[in-house]
Amino acid sequence: MRSRWKRLGNEQTKTAFLALLPSFVLFSAFTVYPIFYSLYLSFFNASLLSPMRRFVGLDNYVNLLQNPTFQKAVKNTILYTTGVVPVGIALSLIVAVLLNKKLRFRGFFRAAFFAPVITSMVAVSIVWTWMLEPNYGLINGLLAKIGIAGPGWLTDPSWALTSVILLSIWKNLGFNMVIFLAGLQNISPEINESADMDGVSAWQRLRYITIPMMRGPIGFAAIVSMIKSMQVFGQVYVMTGGGPANSTMVIVYYLYQQAFEFYRSGYASAIAWVLFIGILVLTLIQNRMLTSQS
DSSP states (O other): OOHHHHHHHHHHEEEEEEEHHHHHHIIIIIIIIHHHHHHTTTOOOOOOOOTEEEEEEEEEEHHHOOOOOHHHHHHHHHHHHHHHHHHHHHHHHHHHHHSOOOOTHHHHHHHHGGGGEEEGGGHHHHHHHTTOTTOHHHHHHHHHHHOOOOOOOTTSSSHHHHHHHHHHHHHHHHHHHHHHHHHHTTHHHHHHHHHTTTTOHHHHHHHIIIITTTTHHHHHHHHHEEEEEEEEEHHHHHHHHTSSTTTTOOHHHHHHHHHHHHHHHHHHHHHHHHHHHHHHHHHHHHHHHHHOOO
């Protein structure tokens, strides 16, 4: 009997291995190999236009960290992340709490808030570029009707990054909202009923009941939002192209420029690995903080 089960287990293992082999080969060819090849390439002075490459050791990393444009890109990425993550999570939580109540057309509002999440970033960015156009855009047109001169949203260096942040908060709000709605469903109705009987206000309920019991979903949303924000690219590419005056230059767009406009593949690979290490460190710190609070 034991040998029969052992033989059956071996047959199942072989079948599973053969079934997973095509996916494993594709994953290795298009994910694992490019990752390690980019690490190898980051130590060379290499170009997409030439097969010749010269070993430079850590020079790409040293030059990168000393580059003023990269330093500006790091600063903008941090500003973008600190603008998008906390505000986006706070708004998403408020919307989720409101839409968790028994309201008329609740399904419609949930779908409306989630629709931007599944809409193409390119399409959304084009629409927002038109809305934020300083001369004939919708936003400045509405502001003019109430006597306010709107700023040059995407042409003024002091407003351009803010405009990108506003778009990102709006687009990602529905994603975090769904996560929080799922978490709210796990809060026992008896707790809310007891709070109603004790006369607890909406703010007190949110602060002392909802947020502590939603620590897991909030932490997950914070980590995912931070990772996505550190990799922001599409809206910057479409709306500003890193300008004006590098005011919206972020790390991934700088990487794109070096790799596909200036063809410096070795230098671009170094940027990718610096970004990866930065995201990894921030994720570990954030996860450690959330674990220590639980």
